[in-house]
Amino acid sequence: MKREDLKALLEDMSLQEKVDQMMQLMGVFYLDDAEGVLTGPARQLGVGEEDFWMAGSILGTYGAEQLMAIQRKYMEKQPHHIPMLFMMDVIHGMKTIFPMPLAQGATFEPELSGKCASAAAKEAAVSGLHVTFSPMVDLVRDARWGRVMESTGEDPYLNGLFAKAQVEGFQGDDMGKPYKVCSCVKHFAAYGGAQAGRDYNTVELSEHTLREFYLPSYKAGIDAGVGMVMTSFNTVNGIPASTNRWLMRDILRGEMGFDGVLISDFSAILETVAHGHSEDEADAAKKALEAGVDIDMMTSVYAANLCRLVEEGTVSEALIDESVMRILELKNKLGLFENPYKDANSEEEKTIILCDEHRKLAREAAGKSFVLLKNEGLLPIDMGKKAAFVGPYTNCKEIISSWAVTGDTSACVTIEEAAKEVFDLTRTSFHQGCQILANDYHLTGFGNLGESVPKELSEEEQKKMFEEALTAAKEADLVVMPLGEHFLQSGEATSRAMIDIPEIQMNLFREVAKVNDNIVVVLFNGRPLDLREISKTAKAILDVWFPGTEGGHAIVDALTGKINPSGKLPMSFPYCVGQVPVHYNEYATGRPNLEGMQERFKSKYIDIPNEPLYPFGYGLSYTNFEISPVTISKDIVTDGQSIKASVTVKNIGQVEGTEVIQLYIQDVAASVVRPVKELKGFEKVKLCPNEEKQVEFTIDEPMLRFLRADGTVGSDEGKFRIWIGSNSDTKNEAVFNCRK
Ligand code: GLC
Secondary structure, three states, X not given: OOHHHHHHHHHHOOHHHHHHHOEEEEXXXXXXXXOOOOOOOOOOOOOOHHHHOOOOEEEOOOOHHHHHHHHHHHHHHOOOOOOOEEEEOOOOEOOOEOOOHHHHHHOOXXXXXXXXXXXXXXXXXHOOOOEEOOOEOOOOXXXXXXXXXXXXXXXXXXXXXXXXXXXXXXXXOOOOOOOXXXXXXXXXXXXXHEHHHOOOOOEOOOHHHHHHHHHHHHHHHHHOOOOEEEEOXXXXXXXXXXXXXXXXXXXXXXXXXXXXXEEOOOOOOOHHHHOOOXXXXXXXXXXXXXXXXXXXXXXXXXXXXXXXXXXXOOOOHHHHHHHHHHHHHHHHHOOOOOOOOOOOOHHHHHHHOOOHHHHHHHHHHHHHHOEEEEEOOOOOOOOOOOEEEEOOOOOOOOOOOOOOOOOOHHHOOOHHHHHOXXXXXXXXXXXXXXXXXXXXXXXXXXXXXXXXXXXXXXXXXXXXXXXXXXXHHHHOOEEEEEEEOOHHHOOOOOOOOOOOOOHHHHHHHHHHHHHOOOEEEEEEOOOOOOOHHHHHHOOEEEEOOOOOOOHHHHHHHHHOOOOOOOOOOOOOEOOOHHHOOOOOOOOOOOOOOOOOOOOOOOOOOOOOOOOOOEOOOOOEOOOOEEEOOOEEOOOEEEOOOOEEEEEEEEEOOOOOEEEEEEEEEEEOOXXXXXXXXXXXXXXXXXXXXXXXXXXXXXXXXXXXXXEOOOOOEEOOOEEEEEEEXXXXXXXXXXXXXXXX
């Protein structure tokens, strides 16, 4: 539809009709037998049946048949036959589930993440969906927060690359094209900064920190052309995001130039009353509209108040027109006025969903996301040895994360299923050993994942399982222990004050360690965990996160050496929870805890080290890489002049492997304090044994720019350090100067 036709349509709509376009409800309200996924607190809605049939969009329902039925019914009733928008949380896969986003961050391969998003978009589109509430691009530093699993980690630069890749993967160059959907960058802004890692908690950041660390990844998504942004639940500078005009009008739309649809998070406009910012629902409606929020997710705050507020002269109808125009433009970009069903196709659902091509991609992405944290000669497994798999994840299909709300765990491949395809079963055995969680620990999740509560086992059943596993462990040459968090212990509303592997599993681990020294832990986790104990005892640790539908195959590929792990941590693993938040790009402080300084008055703990157990960018390989000292082409960078910094990487091991060579830079002294180091580039290098390659980075003045105290952005003259290595703790250093 041409823009002038959209304007004509808008002018012809009644005020209530326009306001109802700004309401989003659940799909289950529209069909008696509709299925849906409730992803937030349902509330009594203050609108009538006629409003339902004018709501501009729905969330939480998918499936070509049922969405086509809803669309048909809706358009018959909608006075101008405007099509409805169908939205869903397709976070890291629709039915083919890819590794959770934090795991995708560990691949240090944004383009791979883009391919996963593209495959997810295709499955979502044939299921009738138009919009996905993904990617979540919140910077995260606190492992207590359950939603770190949805992010790609603690670094602004890395998060920005993944944000761009995922938006482009979901939307392509035109979201109206077949098998593309509108992407939604969330949660604007700084939701990941929740105090104490407690979900929905206050976020207390300086504007400087907000701009330097938290905003860049949203900006990257917006610059990639994202069609939608979602508000966050938290306050920023004491004002809830959904009613924060400075954040939404000045920064998001003004500075960042976002002109797409701004949707609230689930009931977030209404919740500004609970925040103590809005007097009541009418006040919330007014403030959110003035902040430029276009869609009210899952409440009737807009629909039940805006008409009256316009009639009273409290809000301007022009603001409603502005929002509704953006909603109509999004529907138009998706081609819904020409084809309200877009790609919905129940025949194609059968051939595209969980197709071999997508499973193959899921297996590749999972394999590249694994991080080898420790390996003292046990991996890859010697297939001539007697192996016992002992642990609750040995044959567990719940390996797709709590945000895979449209996924089916039944489609997942378990470790045991995959191992039985390659291991000699005369000397390989499989034992659960214990449950993931003790009987008294209950969790809830979204959709059909919500029914996943551990099967209650009697004392004797548990004892029998435990003893049988120990016997096998005792008789084996090595024990592979698939352990970790329950998948519902991470995700939304799952903050944990203790970030341990469940005690019931640690008991099994300790008993196995008494009878066998050769333990390989395969770790399932939605967040960095406290791995102090297992890191002392296990000879190998492979972090597989929640690897998705093809997890079992990918894990066995890694255990047997069919693939060589190359993942790198996108988020620091703390020494223990007391160290949280811990992140590599911290400030030095005036009393840094450096060697050689007086021991007492330093920024340190007296009971634990400052360093995380495993740092950002860390990950081992089955081979070894030698990295030469850094060479730089010259030691002065001036405006318009760049320098080259390079190393030679050599595979000095026996097998092919991939190393992620990382470039870090520090501005040693600047008008505002700068992080001790910042990731500024990386390159994945695949080398055969004895092969070597030069890796070169170009360092130019724009790379050195930062936000100054006066709000300008630029570089300062002075000394800079660079490091090039295999993780953020590298000592491979060189120095240069920037001159104006
Ligand atoms: C949830 C989440 C958000 C999600 C939305 C819709 O509360 O915060 O990330 O997209 O509701 O399900």
